[in-house]
Amino acid sequence: GAGVSQSPSNKVTEKGKDVELRCDPISGHTALYWYRQRLGQGLEFLIYFQGNSAPDKSGLPSDRFSAERTGESVSTLTIQRTQQEDSAVYLCASRQGSGNEQFFGPGTRLTVL
Amino acid sequence: AQSVTQPDIHITVSEGASLELRCNYSYGATPYLFWYVQSPGQGLQLLLKYFSGDTLVQGIKGFEAEFKRSQSSFNLRKPSVHWSDAAEYFCAVVPFYNQGGKLIFGQGTELSVKP
Numbered sequence: 001g002a003g004v005s006q007s008p009s010n011k012v013t014e015k016g017k018d019v020e021l022r023c024d025p026i027s028g029h030t031a032l033y034w035y036r037q038r039l040g041q042g043l044e045f046l047i048y049f050q051g052n053s054a055p056d057k058s059g060l061p062s063d064r065f066s067a068e069r070t071g072e073s074v075s076t077l078t079i080q081r082t083q084q085e086d087s088a089v090y091l092c093a094s095r096q097g098s099g100n101e102q103f104f105g106p107g108t109r110l111t112v113l
Numbered sequence: 114a115q116s117v118t119q120p121d122i123h124i125t126v127s128e129g130a131s132l133e134l135r136c137n138y139s140y141g142a143t144p145y146l147f148w149y150v151q152s153p154g155q156g157l158q159l160l161l162k163y164f165s166g167d168t169l170v171q172g173i174k175g176f177e178a179e180f181k182r183s184q185s186s187f188n189l190r191k192p193s194v195h196w197s198d199a200a201e202y203f204c205a206v207v208p209f210y211n212q213g214g215k216l217i218f219g220q221g222t223e224l225s226v227k228p
Contacts (some may be wrong), residue, residue: 004156033215042117042203042218043157056213091156095214100145100164100207102216104156 004105006092012111013082021077021108025094032075033102034067037089046090049075051097082112115140117206119219126194127227134189134222136204144206146187147216148178152200160202163187174198199226 005024013019025032034046045059049069060066064082069075079086089109093102118137126132138144145164149157161172168180178189187204204219 031214035216035218042220043205043216045215045217048213048215050213056215059215093157093216100214101159101162102214104149104158106154106156 004092004094004103006090006105006108008108009106010109010111012113014113015084016081018078018080019082019110021079021090021110023075023077023092023094023105025073025075025092026103028072028096029094029103030072030097031095031102032069033093033095034075034077035091035093036061037091037107039088043091046077079110082110084112086110087112115208115217117204117217117219119202119204119222121222122220123223123225125225125227128196129193132189132191132194132198132224134202134204134224136187136189136219138185138187138204138206140185140206140208142209143180143182144208144211146178146180147205147207148172148176148187148189149203149205150174150200151203151221157203160189194224194226196226196228199224 007022030051032049035043037043047067048056064080067077089107091107092105095102147162148160160176163180201221201223203221205216
C-alpha cells in the first residue's frame, strides 16, 4: 500500500473491556513501532519490532498492554481491562531496515468510558 | 534527566510573518534530530532531519532548521507562514545510544495562523 494504515480509526469502549488495534505497515518495512499520544502531550514510545528479533517492550506502561507482529507484516496492539487513562491516540510507524525515517499511520483514537 | 523540550506550547503568528519554533535536548552526545508536523486528524509527517554535516538543513514546505551544538538546540524556522501551516509541530530525537531508532518526542507546539 501507499502508506501505513491503522484500524479502526476510532474506538469507544467501556472500562474493563479488551481492545485490539491493528497496524498495516508499508510493504517491505522491517521495523514497526507503536506510540501513544495522550491529549495535549507528546508521543510516548510503547513497543518496537525489528524483523524476527525479540521486540523491545520497554515502553509498555503495564502488563495490560501487549503487541504481536507476524514476520514483517501486520501488528496488533492489545489492551486488556481498559482503564480511562488508556484513552489516547495510538500511532503506528514503520521504517525500512536501513533507513532512518519512520512513516506514521493516521492513528486510532481510543476512548474509554 | 535526558529529555526533549519544546518551551512554547502554543504560538500564534500572522500569515506572512516569520516563524521560529524552539527545541532543546539534553543528551550527552548529539542525537539524530527530527521535526514532524501533525495536522488535525492526520498522522505525523516528517518535515526535516539532521544526522551530521551542514548544521542548516532544508525540509519540505519551505521549512528549515538549524542545529547548534553549543546550545543543544534544533530550532525550526520558516520565513513566511501560510494559513495551511497551522498544525502541531513536534521535535524528536533518536539518542546516539539508541539501537532501535525509537523516537523521543517533545511535548509539541501548536501553531495558529492569523489572517
